[in-house]
Amino acid sequence: MKTNTRSEIVAFVRSAGGLRPIELAGKLGITPQALHRHLKALVASGDLEACGRGPKTRYVIAGEPALEAPRRWHAARGAPAESPASFVCETRDVFSARLGRLASLSKEGLGGAELSLLISAVGEIGNNCFDHNLGHWRNIPGCWFEAQSTGKRLWVLVADRGQGVFQSLSRALPEIPDERAALLTAFEKRVSGRAPENRGNGLKFVRKIVEGSPARGLACRSGAGLVDYGALGPDCRGHLTDFSSKASGTVTLLAWRLS
Amino acid sequence: MRIEIKRYGNVLSSRPAGREAALAMKAYQRPKPGEKIELDFSGVLSVGPSWLDEVLSALRAEYGTKRVVCLPTRNPSVIESLKAIDS
Numbered sequence: 079m080k081t082n083t084r085s086e087i088v089a090f091v092r093s094a095g096g097l098r099p100i101e102l103a104g105k106l107g108i109t110p111q112a113l114h115r116h117l118k119a120l121v122a123s124g125d126l127e128a129c130g131r132g133p134k135t136r137y138v139i140a141g142e143p144a145l146e147a148p149r150r151w152h153a154a155r156g157a158p159a160e161s162p163a164s165f166v167c168e169t170r171d172v173f174s175a176r177l178g179r180l181a182s183l184s185k186e187g188l189g190g191a192e193l194s195l196l197i198s199a200v201g202e203i204g205n206n207c208f209d210h211n212l213g214h215w216r217n218i219p220g221c222w223f224e225a226q227s228t229g230k231r232l233w234v235l236v237a238d239r240g241q242g243v244f245q246s247l248s249r250a251l252p253e254i255p256d257e258r259a260a261l262l263t264a265f266e267k268r269v270s271g272r273a274p275e276n277r278g279n280g281l282k283f284v285r286k287i288v289e290g291s292p293a294r295g296l297a298c299r300s301g302a303g304l305v306d307y308g309a310l311g312p313d314c315r316g317h318l319t320d321f322s323s324k325a326s327g328t329v330t331l332l333a334w335r336l337s
Numbered sequence: 338m339r340i341e342i343k344r345y346g347n348v349l350s351s352r353p354a355g356r357e358a359a360l361a362m363k364a365y366q367r368p369k370p371g372e373k374i375e376l377d378f379s380g381v382l383s384v385g386p387s388w389l390d391e392v393l394s395a396l397r398a399e400y401g402t403k404r405v406v407c408l409p410t411r412n413p414s415v416i417e418s419l420k421a422i423d424s
Contacts, residue, residue, distance in 0.1 A: 170351060178348045181382055190382075191413045197383035198414035201350030205387060209352065283386045283421040290417075 083108065084116050088125055088139070095146030096129070096138040127228050141229025143331070145317055148222045152237045152329055153322035157217045168220035170208040176223055177201050180234075186227050187336040192293075196234070196334055199287045199296075202280035203236045203330050211240030216326060230336050231310070237321075237329040243300040245326065257303030265298070265305060293335035300328040310335070338368040339408075343380035350383070355391025362392070363399055374400055378410040386418040393422060 103113050120126040127140040138144045151158045167173035180197050207221040221238040244260035254260050265281045288294040288308035295310025302323040306315040310333040321329050345358045396405045
């Protein structure tokens with residue numbers, strides 16, 4: 079059974095989506111030594127997981143991605159209060175450069191073939207943010223792009239504050255009834271909001287990749303629409319239920335099992 | 338004539354980058370009449386269907402579909418991208 083202090087630590091970490099020891103000590107008003115004992119016990123019990131090293135170590139809920147910051151960023155009605163440059167790629171060039179950095183995930187146990195497919199799938203999703211929202215951003219351009227590994231899984235989140243899939247596809251297919259139908263069309267039929275340009279196979283490609291192995295999955299939210307694909311898709315879906323169904327734009331969470 | 342795709346990058350993803358690559362290929366590579374254009378993907382980490390679609394569409398339009406050949410590769414992103422484009 080967890081002590082009150084340990085329960086408080088877990089609650090703070092869950093609410094913030096991840097905290098450093100110095101931040102936790104400030105909230106709890108306990109000594110660093112006492113905090114260290116609690117954190118060690120919570121890691122041993124499987125409640126928390128340490129990410130990073132040295133002074134940058136953050137504690138997160140074990141096995142779950144920390145998505146509170148991008149959730150707030152995506153949901154903000156006006157310009158988000160926080161738009162960290164380390165995660166928000168305002169231009170395609172920045173996104174492309176950061177996409178290449180996923181190659182370093184080979185150190186986390188992702189083999190060459192899996193890495194190749196992951197980067198390819200994430201590239202399609204991230205580039206869609208720019209392809210379909212140029213001139214249609216809610217206020218700030220670009221996408222939130224973040225990769226986290228926790229609980230033997232790699233989680234990759236790509237979110238944008240653009241017009242959303244329904245709005246984009248309705249131009250080409252005015253008969254699409256709602257946001258969920260728009261998402262299903264985007265992932266399952268060859269059609270593009272940029273018709274008559276001959277394109278629109280990117281998300282079908284992504285779906286095929288995640289369905290090609292039980293070690294992969296994704297969920298995608300755009301407005302009230304929420305779909306998932308692949309064996310790990312339901313897990314991803316669970317993490318996107320807290321994202322706003324009122325905010326325009328699109329959020330995609332991919333999960334890849336690490337060996 | 339063989340084009341080493343790795344000269345255009347290690348991670349090849351977007352349509353704009355694919356269009357630029359295709360323009361550069363057409364500008365600097367001059368195949369002899371009737372010669373095949375072989376795309377060699379060795380040394381590339383990842384290719385997306387959007388990038389590859391732009392490159393293949395431009396080269397096929399310039400030289401004809403039969404002259405543009407993707408050399409066999411074990412890179413799964415290339416294999417899956419080709420399936421997506423030609424399906």
